[in-house]
Amino acid sequence: GAVVSQHPSWVICKSGTSVKIECRSLDFQATTMFWYRQFPKQSLMLMATSNEGSKATYEQGVEKDKFLINHASLTLSTLTVTSAHPEDSSFYICSSSGRANSYEQYFGPGTRLTVT
């Protein structure tokens, strides 16, 4: 399966600041990557689909101006949480689709964001 990395693995920031999370597909070119958030002891919530070279597709209820997604290359997608608030504290996970089967997803290890 594909190898996906995320950076940083955890970050603490102050309320009002912005935080950028990187997601890299290490062993193949991913035209599509996905961003999820996960609250403690809950399932994954899809935030947006990141498409290389075009605008991201956001799920209903996700503010696109707050969660900026950039997929500038086939191996890198970034999620920037702008003007972070404590309620944005969560576990953010990215994934890329598998090479052989687009419905299989390979997840990064996640980024734990804490906003103080």
Added chain:
Amino acid sequence: TQLLEQSPQFLSIQEGENLTVYCNSSSVFSSLQWYRQEPGEGPVLLVTVVTGGEVKKLKRLTFQFGDARKDSSLHITAAQPGDTGLYLCAGDRDDKIIFGKGTRLHILP
């Protein structure tokens, strides 16, 4: 409305016991995937089932896709503490991946 219902939500059993968790829907899926997620990590793909009635085995784990491709089950034989985690099923429908809410499994040593 949750398209993929997973049950039970929580399960805590003793090491060595067998268990089955379920992933049900009223909709037909092109395929279903099972993932396991450990605390503080991303989910890891366990298996994909595509054909109605298909059975796949992964060591002590047996996955089955319903004949009508609307549901799936995961059976674990002789559970071990290392099986502890959140088990998620996901389905592919209309080019969209849909996740269930997961079954949180805890195996007591």
